[in-house]
Amino acid sequence: MSRVTLKHVAAHAGVNISTASRALSPDRRSLVNSDTRRRVTEAAVQLGYRANLQASALRRGRSGIIGVIVADLNNPFIGPVIRGIAHGLGGRGLLPIMTENGDSSDELAVICDKMLSQRVDGIITTAGRYRDRTLLKNVAAEVPTVLAVRQLPGSGIPAVAHDDTAGGRMAAEHLISLGHTRLAQLMGPEDIWSFEGRAIGFRDAAASVAAECVDLQAAARLPTIEAGRVLAAEYLRLPEPRPTAIFAHNDSIAIGVIDALRRVGIGCPRDVSIVGFNDVPLSDMLTPALTTVRLPGYDLGRMAAGMVVSHIDGEGDQSAGNVVLTPELVVRSSTGRRC
Amino acid sequence: MSRVTLKHVAAHAGVNISTASRALSPDRRSLVNSDTRRRVTEAAVQLGYRANLQASALRRGRSGIIGVIVADLNNPFIGPVIRGIAHGLGGRGLLPIMTENGDSSDELAVICDKMLSQRVDGIITTAGRYRDRTLLKNVAAEVPTVLAVRQLPGSGIPAVAHDDTAGGRMAAEHLISLGHTRLAQLMGPEDIWSFEGRAIGFRDAAASVAAECVDLQAAARLPTIEAGRVLAAEYLRLPEPRPTAIFAHNDSIAIGVIDALRRVGIGCPRDVSIVGFNDVPLSDMLTPALTTVRLPGYDLGRMAAGMVVSHIDGEGDQSAGNVVLTPELVVRSSTGRRC
DNA sequence: AAACGTCATGCAATCGTTTGTATCGTAGTC
DNA sequence: GACTACGATACAAACGATTGCATGACGTTT
DSSP, X not given: OOOOOHHHHHHHHTSOHHHHHHHHSTTTGGGSOHHHHHHHHHHHHHHTOOOOHHHHHHHHTOOOEEEEEESOTTXXXXXXXXXXXXXXXXXXXXXXXXXXXXXXXXXXXXXXXXXXXTTOSEEEESOOOGGGHHHHHXXXXXXXXXXXXXXXXXXXXXXXXXXXXXXXXXXXXXXXXXXXXXXXXXXXOSSOHHHHHHHHHHHHHHHHTTOEEEEEOOSSOOOSHHHHHHHHHHHHHSOSSOOSEEEESSHHHHHHHHHHHHHTTOOTTTTOEXXXXXXXXXXXXXXXXXXXXXXXXXXXXXXXXXXXXXXXXXXXXXXOOOEEEOOEEEOOSSOOOOO | OXXXXXXXXHHHHTSOXXXXXXXXXXXXXXXXXXXXXXXXXXXXXXXXXXXXXXXXXXXXXXXXXXXXXXXXXXXXXXXXXXXXXXXXXXXXXXXXXXXXXXXXXXXXXXXXXXXXXXXXXEEEESOOOGGGHHHHHHHHHHSOEEEEEXXXXXXXXXXXXXXXXXXXXXXXXHHHHTTOOEEEEEOOOSSOHHHHHXXXXXXXXXXHTTOEEEEEOOSSOOOSHHHHHHHHXXXXXXXXXXXXXXXXXXXXXXXXXXXXXXXXXXXXXXXXXXXXXXXXXXXXXXXXXXXXXEOOHHHHHHHHHHHHHHHHTTOSOTTOOOEEEOXXXXXXXXXXXXX
């Protein structure tokens, strides 16, 4: 179990350790004679040498590791994002290390601390509630940091995100185009731009055509099926005539509300049209198949990776721009003409 | 941006660097006078000192990092597992670093190499096809390694997994108890124990009551909805009388086959009963709600973490036992009495 | 009063790399 | 033939922490 170090390789090849180091370094190998280089390489292979990245990182002040913080792994939308990040990073020889914080601020603080102690070269985070602003600003002051998926307005931290406002607007315009004039939206968690953006976009689009729009929110503002059920009860408490179209701030909420309304005899899309957000897997296999807003997850991840790399390399201003990608409305059968 | 090191803290507190080190070390702090200890701690806080874990790891030969390799992040079943691992590890001050290999052997090799270069203290992997056996054995020879979720028979690598054979048996027994005697199973990927185990369990249970059992497999043995559709076509090609009950090796396949059969007028559970595997989110919200086999994901993760830790600490024999947890059959509406 | 034990701290080596600088031999130039 | 230039290699000092051992002060024992 005694590790093979550069020293052993050097001894085996009959050269000094510094020569061995150069011979094995991709960009400094030109400094050593091609014959010695071959001897060193052979020795390395023969002994099963594997560089100690920690020692290397210590000396060079660069670890080659990017910390990736994910808010919630349960969110099926996150898979493609992570894959995008991994591909974007892997191509440049960087290793992503990932952790989930369960969207908790306390967890986030602990994780950031550990990552900074690990001397990551950069951080990509999908976690970032308003209340995490100060924390993340401090982190960003120490190491290049990029927000992915979620923006954090006022933090000055660059983000690669989709356009939530546009998404909300799309939902509203779709419903309005179907003839609906009394709208409701089921609010997701507060303290997170993604949901606030959706709310604003939806509300504005409704207002611009003078459609009625009511916001429903549960005591615990969670983005879950259960929350959708609670919000269905809220909806039922509304005075008649009730809204005929509902925008749920994510698919889970939509699914919960559809299910709860069906149980009391309110059909979707017969009595009420419902739009979700995210286009989670299986949302097309439900009855009714869910009309929803799809996000470019993979691209988000890949571009976030690209952005953190360019920040590390010092290209681009620190204050440099956000990237905002446009989502796509996927029309299925949970929405229909007002009747 | 100039980092604060232990040297700065020591200077600020007016002590030697070694004393500062001891004062800040949780288990060696008793060696220093409580007054100096306070001075050092204060200096550390004041200067915003953050230990360089790389340097520390280099010197101590322990990084405090556990590599976690995930086969497929798209698999919704994996979320709880990861959470279990994180909790199991976090409690002991270890940091999990996670990477996905897309269930590809080439990727796996690259990732293992990187992790070993990072000098992880241990590895937990859910990736492990039969063809990865040699690779993982080599890895396991270098660093404590445990398999989670998936076993790898004949590798000698300890595993924390659910009992696939029992799961397959449960599916068969359930269908048989509903009166079905002509059974089919839709095979998942080859080269992976999880699926082979299910097949064996199902087949054996069928054989033990002399029920007929046919295996259907597509050219590309993928565990996807699309594969389920292809397998539905396979099923339709069977000579009459066709099986009245189907065991799909995972939920995606089940969903695909249900959908494809419905399109040709074969209803579930009216004409054919179908059992899935995994109990993915939303499988209870489908029409029909899916009867399936549920796995103890969180516990699997937590126990895998525990096992890798105890291997690192040298407790327990290397050859020590696998842990196998029993899955649970969740009966919903995709299965019914034979009619 | 000498010897000894104890407690607190300092000294210096070490982990495995990388890299600036020094050295050495050889070949080319005038 | 001395000098320069240069290519190839060796030497040694870092990087930031940990830790065995030495040192020194102080109090106790005989």
